[in-house]
Amino acid sequence: MPVRKEQIDQDSDGQFAPSSLEVRFARSPLSGNRRQLIRAILDNNEETFFLSSREMAKRYNVDAATIVRTVQALGYERFADFAADLRKHFVKQITPYRVLKAATRERRSVTDQVRHSVEIDTENLSVLRSSINVERVLGLAKLINRSKRILVVGVDLAASLAWFLAYGLLPVGVDAEAPVGSTGNLQHKIDVLTREDLLIAISFGRCLRETVDAVLRARARGVQTFGITDSDITPIASHCDAYLLASTSSPSFTGSYVAPMALINSIIVASAHLQPRRALARLSQIEEEYTSGDRWYSEPQRRARPKGNRDHTTRQRNSEE
Secondary structure, three states: OOOOHHHOOOOOOOOOOOOHHHHHHHHOOOOHHHHHHHHHHHHOHHHHOOOOHHHHHHHOOOOHHHHHHHHHHOOOOOHHHHHHHHHHHHHOOOOHHHHHHHHHOOOOOHHHHHHHHHHHHHHHHHHHHHHOOHHHHHHHHHHHHHOOOEEEEEOOOHHHHHHHHHHHHHHHOOOEEOOOOOHHHHHHHHHOOOOOOEEEEEOOOOOOHHHHHHHHHHHHOOOEEEEEEOOOOOHHHHHOOEEEEOOOOOOOOOOOOHHHHHHHHHHHHHHHHHOHHHHHHHHHHOHHHHHOOOOOOOOOOOOOOOHHHHHHHHHHHHHHO
């Protein structure tokens, strides 16, 4: 049933319940059929949040144009914008179990599941390409280049993104680190940061408490903070001084890091090209390592047996026969 106007701010236990999609739905003058279609999508959000417009149309026995016109009637310019809000609507409930359970209900073959996963990854990249805030990427790159130290915080699977960003910045002359280990180690790293430093936090969906606590701890010390997340309403977006967005929508229970990786690559590229002399000077120091044979694997050369030994072995084998 539609969200009542008095429910828009808070629910009965004081939590901010309605998503932006629910609010938009409650206030929209949708016709009966369109309202029923959106209601069905919302009620089954765990099974619809990762579907393309074509797949959603197939699921509800309508054509893709009907889906597009319906979401436009809600006020969305593109289906991708509606899909992003649908994910935000679902994100409060999302768990690896529910994602995998929803995917298994689709009754796709394993081959189709693989193709669908790649399709969603491609769609995430397409959304990033069309919506990336280049000015904000450049702003972060400038902040990186003028900061004394960079601490990149990512926990659990996001630790791989944090490590990649820090590792990518090091060769171009940026003092960046992605701390590993205990919560205490992370807190100690934050406690030595100053106003000349920068903390970059990476987390998605409801966001992990340890990452958000790192942001709050850094801000309390006057350290600048920047977030990489997947929605305007995540805790990372709410508490960081600025942030960039990349979708992690996926039928996989691990989520998709294709778009965040592409975003991180753009940050590394911008940081290098804003300070090309420094980047080239630093890279020139390791040029010899890259061009030498020591860095790369090569098959060990096998020592040839002396000819005399081979003849002896052959004679011995023949005598035994």
